[in-house]
Amino acid sequence: MAPTPLSRSARSADDVIAELAALRTDDVKWSEGRAFGMVYDGGPAVHEVAERAAAMYLHENALNTKAFPSLARLQSDVVSWTASLMHGPDSAAGFMTSGGTESIQVAVLAARERARVERGVTEPEMVISDTTHAAFHKSAHMYGMTVHKVACRSDYTADVAAMARHVNENTVLVVGSAPQYPQGVVDPIPEIAELAATVDANCHVDACMGGFVLPFAEMLGRNVEPWDFRVEGVHSISADVHKLGYAPKGASVIVYRNRELRAHQTFVFSDWLGGFYASPNLQGTRSGLPMAAAWAVMSTLGIEGYVELTRRTLETADAIRAAVRSIDGLTVLGDPRFHLLTIASDTASTTPIDAFALGDALLTRGWFHDRQSPPDTLHATVSNSNVDHLEHYLADLHTCADEVRGTHAADRSTNYATLE
Ligand SMILES: Cc1ncc(COP(=O)(O)O)c(C=O)c1O
Known part of the structure; x- marks a missing residue:
């Protein structure tokens, strides 16, 4: 079938929006509470501030924060607030990304690069559980890394003793989740961090799901097993503002224990005619919209x-x-x-x-x-x-x-x- 051509004549905004509304008919009715995941509805006050901030930043580009210093400030605030919720040390540093998958991708890259620079690892491997999110497999696929996927225990938490059998001089990353997606249980992060430390590999905690739940669950007096920077040996943590942080899609945070660890995720290049290029994200041009909306939602909720x-x-x-x-x-x-x-x-x-x-x-x-x-x-x-x-x-x-x-x-x- 030939590709559909774009309509030759212009259409009115009303006409276009009416068609969009009609196209949505079969979409899951998240605003009626029908979706268990995918859309996270923080209520009318959250919608209002997110939509107002989004309208203001619809066109802004975070590619170059020299042109848009406000975006540098918004990113810095969101990362700092998130690092504080995770009990990050004073040295903690991070970036916003477009989502959980991108936060994981940059964390994997940072682990690979640190091991290459500091330990001379050229055949990088990671050790994960079979409950660890598929984005780690996607990252390994992109970066040419070997994945050791280890069967979880009968309670669905990561089997650290079994993972230990796959840790060797090529290991650059050992992962735990807080919580993991398939069954929602929290892995034994202190044991995973200890395991990573035996070969000086990075320990990443995937808190894409839990990063904006576990801190508040603890404040509510619930029993929360150790998962954040209070666990010595955790190098990086991913947390999604666009999930239980209730921001619109396109907002996640990657936080490292310090700037040196973070530096390994940034691609720096000065050998082209466009001048000095430094890019911490997988994207080049980045919309300012999700950053501003996340900042606005976090500020509103407190x-x-x-x-x-x-x-x-x-x-x-x-x-x-x-x-x-x-x-x-x-x-x-x-x-x-x-x-x-x-x-x-x-x-x-x-x-x-x-x-x-x-x-x-x-x-x-x-x-x-x-x-x-x-x-x-x-x-x-x-x-x-x-x-x-x-x-x-x-x-x-x-x-x-x-x-x-x-x-x-x-x-x-x-x-x-x-x-x-
Ligand atoms: C534990 C965990 N990690 C990572 C991700 C990936 O996040 P995203 O869909 O925002 O890329 C998810 C998504 O549900 C998740 O549950």
């Missing part, structure tokens, strides 16, 4: 705002976990205690429920869960978006469980993907 959003979110996640465990045929994998959970078939039950059949039934009622595998399960990242819709969701969960008990979904595909 610590008290985040604590309240976290309280609501964790209570909702607790209620969903309790409901899933109470339904014969369903269970929650592992013991996630924060905002994530995985709905699985309870194989100990005499009438296990097929999680994918449950997901299909929930989807017909508008509730969108990512499907994951193995094992075949439904993923839920709970956020403030879901809080006001809890009763409705739980009622549908019970109805759908009864409806699909004894059935099996024909489609076994999983869907954390964009292929077209």
Whole structure:
């Protein structure tokens, strides 16, 4: 089929916007609390400030902060506030990136480069768990690195003893997650940091999911296992403002223990006719919009705002976990205690429920869960978006469980993907 040509004549803004509105009809209704992940709704005050800041910075380019010093200031504030939440030392330094994947990509690059410069490693390897986010595999693929992927323990946390068997003189990075995405449990970060230290490799903590939850959960008095810069031997941490930080998409933070560690992520080049080039990100031209919106959202919420959003979110996640465990045929994998959970078939039950059949039934009622595998399960990242819709969701969960008990979904595909 020939590519569709762009319309020759100009169209009115009203016409274009009306078509956009129509195109969105089938999109998941996140503003009605139907998405368990992907969109994180901080409420009307957060929307308002994000939209106003976004309109102001729609056209700004963070490629060169000499031209836009305000963006340098916004980035510096967001990084500093985030580093403070992670108990970063005075020396902590970082950058904003476009998202969790980019924060991970630059952290992997920094680890590889530090090992090359300081230890002469030319065949870099990383050691991760099979629950560690796929963005680490993507990074290894891009940077020509070997990945040692180690099976997690039965509670889904990283198996550090097994990881130790893969650490050697080529290891540049050992990773822990706080929490990991598939089952939402926090890895034993102190043990992982100790393991990395045995060969002077970087220890990265992937807190893309937890970076804007765990600090506030701790303030709420919840038991939070050690995960941040208070753990000696953690070199870098990624945290996504565009997830539970409630900023619009395109905002994440990478923080290092010091500027020397950070320097390894920046590409510096002076041998072309365009002059001195220094680029810490994967992008060249970078929109100022997500940076300004993230700054505005964090400023508006403040610590008290985040604590309240976290309280609501964790209570909702607790209620969903309790409901899933109470339904014969369903269970929650592992013991996630924060905002994530995985709905699985309870194989100990005499009438296990097929999680994918449950997901299909929930989807017909508008509730969108990512499907994951193995094992075949439904993923839920709970956020403030879901809080006001809890009763409705739980009622549908019970109805759908009864409806699909004894059935099996024909489609076994999983869907954390964009292929077209
Ligand atoms: C633990 C973890 N790390 C990294 C990522 C990647 O983040 P992004 O989708 O913003 O690139 C995710 C996304 O869900 C995640 O859960």
